Amino acid sequence: MRAFSAARIWEMVRKEFLQLRRNPLLLRLLLVSPIIQLVLFGYAVSTDVHNATTFVVDQSNTQESRQLLEAMTASGYFRISGGSADPADMVSALDHGAALVGVAIPPDFAPQLHRPGGARVQILVDGTNSNSATVALGYAERIVQNFGAQLAITTPLGIDLRERAWFNPNLASRDYNVPAVIGSIILMVCLLMTSLAIVREREIGTLEQLMVSPLQPLELIAGKLLPFALIGLLDILAVTLVALAWFKVPLVGNFVVVLSGSVLFLLSALGIGLLVSAVSATQQEAFMTSFLLFMPLILLSGFMFPVTSMPELFHWLTLLNPLRHFLEIVRAVFLKGAGFDDLWRQFLALSLMGPALLWLAAGTFRKTAG
Numbered sequence: 001m002r003a004f005s006a007a008r009i010w011e012m013v014r015k016e017f018l019q020l021r022r023n024p025l026l027l028r029l030l031l032v033s034p035i036i037q038l039v040l041f042g043y044a045v046s047t048d049v050h051n052a053t054t055f056v057v058d059q060s061n062t063q064e065s066r067q068l069l070e071a072m073t074a075s076g077y078f079r080i081s082g083g084s085a086d087p088a089d090m091v092s093a094l095d096h097g098a099a100l101v102g103v104a105i106p107p108d109f110a111p112q113l114h115r116p117g118g119a120r121v122q123i124l125v126d127g128t129n130s131n132s133a134t135v136a137l138g139y140a141e142r143i144v145q146n147f148g149a150q151l152a153i154t155t156p157l158g159i160d161l162r163e164r165a166w167f168n169p170n171l172a173s174r175d176y177n178v179p180a181v182i183g184s185i186i187l188m189v190c191l192l193m194t195s196l197a198i199v200r201e202r203e204i205g206t207l208e209q210l211m212v213s214p215l216q217p218l219e220l221i222a223g224k225l226l227p228f229a230l231i232g233l234l235d236i237l238a239v240t241l242v243a244l245a246w247f248k249v250p251l252v253g254n255f256v257v258v259l260s261g262s263v264l265f266l267l268s269a270l271g272i273g274l275l276v277s278a279v280s281a282t283q284q285e286a287f288m289t290s291f292l293l294f295m296p297l298i299l300l301s302g303f304m305f306p307v308t309s310m311p312e313l314f315h316w317l318t319l320l321n322p323l324r325h326f327l328e329i330v331r332a333v334f335l336k337g338a339g340f341d342d343l344w345r346q347f348l349a350l351s352l353m354g355p356a357l358l359w360l361a362a363g364t365f366r367k368t369a370g
């Protein structure tokens with residue numbers, strides 16, 4: 001068996017870069033499309049609720065009730081779209097989708113505010129979109145509680161109620177979602193690039209020529225993966241810069257921790273793509289397989305839904321998903337300033353998954369190529 005040669009790998013890497021240079025459109029897509037996607041997803045993927053249509057039933061019609069409504073609209077989260085003295089009109093507005101939130105203030109609101117028991121306010125939300133309803137309800141409850149607490153401070157029986165979010169103090173969903181979008185975009189780019197790498201050679205008939213060349217199978221794989229790994233690193237640097245400069249996402253921790261986790265995550269993403277390429281006969285088959293894998297990897301990563309809210313079986317399955325561990329790393333470093341000591345479990349999982357996936361993909365490739 002011939003010795004492993006760095007020179008042969010370099011020639012393979014040079015060949016891949018020459019092919020990319022002859023296809024400038026593909027190169028632009030690989031380097032520019034992740035930035036465009038980050039900008040689009042950064043604005044689109046948001047759980048914040050602004051200007052929620054609100055129907056008001058103010059049966060008190062006092063200065064205190066108007067102050068409460070002003071506090072709700074001044075926050076920017078609610079926009080009064082209608083009002084009436086009849087609660088049935090509020091129910092009709094919610095039923096017909098004319099309002100997302102309904103606020104009912106009883107006639108005895110003002111006098112009850114100054115009594116020990118306090119006043120009551122009814123808040124109804126349209127639960128068709130459970131996420132928007134939950135967020136809007138949380139906003140409304142917080143505003144009402146703050147209004148009551150500020151009023152209580154001016155009375156002898158009042159207490160000074162203050163709340164603070166320890167991490168992400170503004171509770172901005174963008175600061176939480178944008179770092180996760182980085183991981184999702186990198187996964188998609190690496191998965192598509194690598195899954196089409198070998199099957200393209202097989203489809204056009206050049207794989208047999210490469211196999212009878214002095215290249216060993218592992219050298220061929222290394223030569224194929226290194227260009228995509230370098231492009232993936234450039235994409236990570238580019239989208240991270242956009243997240244910091246354009247979206248003003250705070251980076252509390254050390255970027256070296258993020259970069260280290262990114263390198264390990266790249267190994268896993270490239271390994272998955274190479275495995276898909278090794279078992280696919282055509283580029284169309286590789287593309288469809290990559291697409292079918294992408295959505296489960298996203299759904300089982302904690303990107304959209306918390307892992308803790310999933311059934312126990314799926315909770316265990318997420319441990320096999322490298323994207324889950326990478327998202328935990330980037331979110332913890334960006335928002336909490338976590339370091340290697342806090343994230344050693346995630347780094348250990350990625351350190352095991354990356355080489356294991358590459359080894360499995362290389363073994364599958366040797367079998368299919370042979």
